[in-house]
Amino acid sequence: xxxxxxxxQQLLRYNRQILLPQIDIIGQQKLLDSTVMIVGIGGLGSxxxxxxxxxxxxxxxxxxxxxxxxxxxxxxxxxxxxSLGQAKVIAAQKKLQTLNPxxxxxxxxxxxxSLNIEQMKAVDLLIDCSDNFTTRFAINAACVxxxxxxxxxxAIRLSxxxxxxxxxxxxxxxxxxxxxxxxxxxxxTENGVLAPLVGVIGSMQAIEAVKxxxxxxxxxxxxxxxxxxxSMQWRKINxxxxxxxxxCSLPGQR
Amino acid sequence: MMTIKVxxxxxxREEVERSEVDLKPxxxxxxxxxxxxxxxxxxxxxxxxxxxxxEYVSADxxxxxxxxxxxxxxxxxx
Ligand SMILES: [Zn+2]
Numbered sequence: 621x622x623x624x625x626x627x628x629q630q631l632l633r634y635n636r637q638i639l640l641p642q643i644d645i646i647g648q649q650k651l652l653d654s655t656v657m658i659v660g661i662g663g664l665g666s667x668x669x670x671x672x673x674x675x676x677x678x679x680x681x682x683x684x685x686x687x688x689x690x691x692x693x694x695x696x697x698x699x700x701x702x703s704l705g706q707a708k709v710i711a712a713q714k715k716l717q718t719l720n721p722x723x724x725x726x727x728x729x730x731x732x733x734s735l736n737i738e739q740m741k742a743v744d745l746l747i748d749c750s751d752n753f754t755t756r757f758a759i760n761a762a763c764v765x766x767x768x769x770x771x772x773x774x775a776i777r778l779s780x781x782x783x784x785x786x787x788x789x790x791x792x793x794x795x796x797x798x799x800x801x802x803x804x805x806x807x808x809t810e811n812g813v814l815a816p817l818v819g820v821i822g823s824m825q826a827i828e829a830v831k832x833x834x835x836x837x838x839x840x841x842x843x844x845x846x847x848x849x850x851s852m853q854w855r856k857i858n859x860x861x862x863x864x865x866x867x868c869s870l871p872g873q874r
Numbered sequence: 875m876m877t878i879k880v881x882x883x884x885x886x887r888e889e890v891e892r893s894e895v896d897l898k899p900x901x902x903x904x905x906x907x908x909x910x911x912x913x914x915x916x917x918x919x920x921x922x923x924x925x926x927x928x929e930y931v932s933a934d935x936x937x938x939x940x941x942x943x944x945x946x947x948x949x950x951x952x
Contacts, residue, residue: 663951818952850893855944857929
């Protein structure tokens with residue numbers, strides 16, 4: 621009964637996390653039964669996708685419209701030199717299936733904005749690893765609408781941020797935090813980014829994803845964690861819901 | 875006289891050329907006034923977020939003696 625469903629090979633593959641009382645067989649089975657969408661398979665998306673695949677998250681949906689360029693390889697560790705010119709989601713799928721052939725990967729070589737609602741239906745959790753405001757606002761709106769927990773990460777230069785949003789009455793959404801301005805975002809293309817920084821933030825997104833999926837501990841619900849690599853300082857800011865937020869506050873509550 | 879610790883995060887560190895500063899203002903101040911005092915009267919840009927004692931607040935929030943005021947920009951790189 622205890623090992624119901626999982627084969628010996630799987631028990632071996634996932635042994636070191638099944639040993640954790642917070643995960644155990646039950647948690648592992650839950651991971652195998654989970655669908656996680658990762659938007660943006662770049663610096664953050666690389667470690668996120670690789671850790672979740674290695675851990676046996678049963679279905680990963682990868683969304684990225686780009687192809688692999690040589691300037692990506694400094695930090696987007698899911699790719700190698702042979703991936704140059706390939707669609708990111710296809711190159712990433714190949715790598716992830718080598719890492720763990722037991723899971724399912726669904727690649728979408730599209731902008732997130734062009735996905736339809738059907739593709740969101742089965743998603744248990746979304747991880748935002750995108751690089752622009754437009755996509756981040758679209759992801760936030762879709763997650764609020766479909767009640768999908770959202771693990772949001774961002775990194776540039778030597779600074780990173782991570783926050784988890786869940787659609788509950790008193791917790792904020794991404795839009796509560798940032799006005800939907802046309803303001804130009806800083807990009808890694810123009811500003812540069814320290815490679816291991818995206819590894820740190822991406823790995824923390826993967827940690828938060830597992831915590832949310834398995835209800836372990838206290839995920840960063842409505843808490844923004846700021847990281848400065850230069851001074852190795854962390855700050856955890858308690859966010860609050862904007863009662864006038866057009867995305868998450870019901871008209872009656874305004 | 876009161877003491878207020880001001881911290882700048884991410885790109886603000888380069889923009890204001892410091893990561894933190896201690897202010898000793900004479901009277902009551904709002905978060906926006908703290909920014910102005912710390913940044914040579916530069917107005918607080920609209921997209922900059924602020925927190926007092928690790929709680930996200932609006933720019934018109936009053937600041938007390940001993941408070942830590944943090945300013946941080948949105949980051950989108952991925
Ligand atoms: Zn909101």
